[in-house]
Amino acid sequence: MAAAQVPPETAAEAARLTVGILGGTGDQGRGLARRLARAGNRVIIGSRDAGRAAAAAASVGSPPRVTGAANEEAARAADLVIAAVPWEGHSDLLARLAGALEGKIVVDCVNPIGFDARGCYAIGVPEGSAAEQAAAVLPGSTVVGAFHHVSATLLLDPEVAELDQDVLVLGDDRHATDLVQALAERIPGVRGVYAGRLRTCGQVEALTANLVAVNRRYKAHAGLRVTDV
Amino acid sequence: MAAAQVPPETAAEAARLTVGILGGTGDQGRGLARRLARAGNRVIIGSRDAGRAAAAAASVGSPPRVTGAANEEAARAADLVIAAVPWEGHSDLLARLAGALEGKIVVDCVNPIGFDARGCYAIGVPEGSAAEQAAAVLPGSTVVGAFHHVSATLLLDPEVAELDQDVLVLGDDRHATDLVQALAERIPGVRGVYAGRLRTCGQVEALTANLVAVNRRYKAHAGLRVTDV
Numbered sequence: 001m002a003a004a005q006v007p008p009e010t011a012a013e014a015a016r017l018t019v020g021i022l023g024g025t026g027d028q029g030r031g032l033a034r035r036l037a038r039a040g041n042r043v044i045i046g047s048r049d050a051g052r053a054a055a056a057a058a059s060v061g062s063p064p065r066v067t068g069a070a071n072e073e074a075a076r077a078a079d080l081v082i083a084a085v086p087w088e089g090h091s092d093l094l095a096r097l098a099g100a101l102e103g104k105i106v107v108d109c110v111n112p113i114g115f116d117a118r119g120c121y122a123i124g125v126p127e128g129s130a131a132e133q134a135a136a137v138l139p140g141s142t143v144v145g146a147f148h149h150v151s152a153t154l155l156l157d158p159e160v161a162e163l164d165q166d167v168l169v170l171g172d173d174r175h176a177t178d179l180v181q182a183l184a185e186r187i188p189g190v191r192g193v194y195a196g197r198l199r200t201c202g203q204v205e206a207l208t209a210n211l212v213a214v215n216r217r218y219k220a221h222a223g224l225r226v227t228d229v
Numbered sequence: 230m231a232a233a234q235v236p237p238e239t240a241a242e243a244a245r246l247t248v249g250i251l252g253g254t255g256d257q258g259r260g261l262a263r264r265l266a267r268a269g270n271r272v273i274i275g276s277r278d279a280g281r282a283a284a285a286a287a288s289v290g291s292p293p294r295v296t297g298a299a300n301e302e303a304a305r306a307a308d309l310v311i312a313a314v315p316w317e318g319h320s321d322l323l324a325r326l327a328g329a330l331e332g333k334i335v336v337d338c339v340n341p342i343g344f345d346a347r348g349c350y351a352i353g354v355p356e357g358s359a360a361e362q363a364a365a366v367l368p369g370s371t372v373v374g375a376f377h378h379v380s381a382t383l384l385l386d387p388e389v390a391e392l393d394q395d396v397l398v399l400g401d402d403r404h405a406t407d408l409v410q411a412l413a414e415r416i417p418g419v420r421g422v423y424a425g426r427l428r429t430c431g432q433v434e435a436l437t438a439n440l441v442a443v444n445r446r447y448k449a450h451a452g453l454r455v456t457d458v
Contacts, residue, residue: 005447119425122432164456168439196348196442203351203435210397210433213425214455218234223456226440227393228449 006182006192010175014182018042020078022071022093023085025056028109031155032082032147032187034060039186043067046074060156075100080183082107082147083134087123090130095137102140105176107183108201109147110134111208119213122206129202131170144171144180145201146192148208151221155187162189165223169194170201193226235411235421239404243411247271249307251300251322252314254285257338260384261311261376261416263289268415272296275303289385304329309412311336311376312363316352319359324366331369334405336412337430338376339363340437348442351435358431360399373400373409374430375421377437380450384416391418394452398423399430422455 019036021029024045033043037060045060045068047053053068060066068074075081075097081104085093090110094101110130112123127133131145146169154160167184169192171177181192195204214222248265250258253274262272266289274289274297276282282297289295297303304310304326310333314322319339323330339359341352356362360374375398383389396413398421400406410421424433443451 118428121428170439193443194446196439199347199350200435200438200442203432204439206429206432207436209429210399210425211455213429214422214458217423218458220457222458225454225456226443227452227454229443229447229451 006178006185010178011182011185014179014186015040017079017183018044018077019183020044020046020074020081022046022074022081022083022097024074025052026084026086027152027156028150029082029084030056030060031150031152032084033057033066035155035187036183037061037066041186044069044074044078046071072097072100075104078104080105080107080179082109084109087112087130091133091137094134098138098140101138104141105144105179106134106138106141107144107146107180108134109145111148111205113206113209113212119216120209122209125202128199129205131198131201131205135198142171142173142176143198144169144173144176145198145204146170146180146184148205149211149223151223154221163187163223164189164225166191166193166226168204168224170196170198170204172197193229235407235414239407240411240414243408243415244269246308246412247273247306248412249273249275249303249310251275251303251310251312251326253303254281255313255315256381256385257379258311258313259285259289260379260381261313262286262295264384264416265412266290266295270415273298273303273307275300301326301329304333307333309334309336309408311338313338316341316359320362320366323363327367327369330367333370334373334408335363335367335370336373336375336409337363338374340377340434342435342438342441348445349438351438354431357428358434360427360430360434364427371400371402371405372427373398373402373405374427374433375399375409375413377434378440378452379419380452383450392416392452393418393454395420395422395455397433397453399425399427399433401426422458
C-alpha cells in the first residue's frame with residue numbers, strides 16, 4: 001500500500017482542524033467524532049438539540065476535545081464540517097446552515113439508500129448525489145464527498161484498534177480533497193484515496209447498498225481497498 | 230482474505246465451462262479469454278465478423294482451447310456467455326441473440342461510461358444498469374453482472390502473473406452468482422465476491438468512472454478488494 005501522496009503540510013493542517021459534525025448524534029457521526037478526537041482533533045458534535053449533542057459528545061470523549069452544540073453553532077465554530085445527517089431532510093438542513101457554512105469545506109458522507117423486502121437499494125437523487133445536492137444548496141462552501149463506506153460499528157468499537165479500508169474522497173478542489181484525505185488518514189488503518197470529481201459521487205454513495213449486501217451474505221463489516229495505488 | 234464460500238462442486242462446474250465472449254475482439258474480451266483459457270476453460274470469442282473473431286482468438290491462444298466464431302454461433306456453442314460488447318449498441322446486439330442465449334447464464338461486464346474534458350463520467354441508463362438492460366432484452370437468460378473493474382491491460386500483460394483484486398458479482402440467482410464467482414476465481418489472484426442483486430449493478434458499473442480517475446491521479450491500474458470478507 002503506497003503513501004497517499006498528500007503533501008506533509010496538508011497533513012499538518014488536517015491535524016490542527018476543529019471538525020464540526022452535523023447530525024453528529026447518529027452512529028456514523030459519533031463514530032467519526034470518537035476516532036478523530038482520539039487522533040487529536042478538536043471535534044464539535046452538532047444536533048438540532050444542543051442537549052442531545054452534548055450527551056453524544058460525552059459518549060465518545062470529553063471537553064475540550066469533544067463538545068456538543070446546536071448544528072448552527074457547530075458549523076460556525078468549526079474549521080471543517082462533516083455532514084452526517086439523515087438523507088431525509090438532508091437538503092433542508094444544509095440549506096438552513098448555508099450562512100454558517102460559507103467559506104468552509106463541507107464533507108458529505110450521506111448515503112441515499114433504502115431498504116425493502118429484497119434488501120438495500122440506492123435512492124435516485126435529482127442532483128446526481130447527496131454531495132452534489134449539498135453543493136447546490138451551499139454555493140459558498142467547498143463540498144467534498146468522503147467517509148461513505150466506513151462502518152459506524154467499527155468506528156465505535158473500542159476493541160477495533162485499526163480499520164482496514166480506504167476512504168474514497170471526491171471533489172473538484174484539489175486542496176480540499178487533499179485535506180480530507182489527510183483527515184481520513186488520522187483514523188488508524190485508513191488511507192484516503194482521491195476517487196474523482198463530485199459529479200461521480202453518486203455511484204460511490206450508492207455502492208453502500210452493495211456493501212450492505214456483502215455484509216449480509218458474509219456476516220462482515222465490509223470496506224474497500226483500492227489496489228495498485 | 231477468507232475463502233469466497235463457493236461450493237466445491239460449483240468450482241468444479243466452472244472448470245468445465247465452455248465460455249463464449251461476445252464482442253470478444255475488444256481488449257476486455259481478449260483479456261478475459263486469455264486468462265480463462267490459460268486456466269483451462271474452453272473459450273469461444275465472438276464477433277460480428279467471424280474472421281476478426283478468429284484473429285482475436287489466435288492472438289490470445291490456440292484451438293481447440295480458444296477459437297473464434299460469429300457472435301450467434303459463439304452464443305449457441307457456449308455453456309455460459311460473457312457480454313463484453315461496447316455500450317453503444319449493447320441492447321440491440323443482445324436482443325438479436327436472445328434465442329441463442331435462452332436458458333444460459335449471461336455475464337454482463339459492460340460499463341456505460343463516457344469521457345469529456347473533465348474526465349470520465351457514468352452514463353445514465355433507463356433500465357438502471359447495463360446488466361438490467363440485458364435482463365430486459367433477454368427474458369429467457371439468467372443475467373449476472375461481473376468483471377466490471379478488471380483492467381484489460383493487466384489481463385493481457387504476459388508479465389502480470391496474478392491480478393490483485395476482487396470481482397464483484399451481482400445477480401438474483403444464487404447458483405448463477407456462485408458459478409460466476411467460481412469462474413472469476415479461475416483467474417490467478419482474483420476472488421469473486423457476491424455484491425448484491427442485479428438492481429444494484431448500476432453503481433458498480435458507474436464506479437468504473439471513479440477507477441479511471443484513480444488511475445489518472447495515481448498512474449495505476451486500480452482494482453478493488455473488499456475487506457473483512
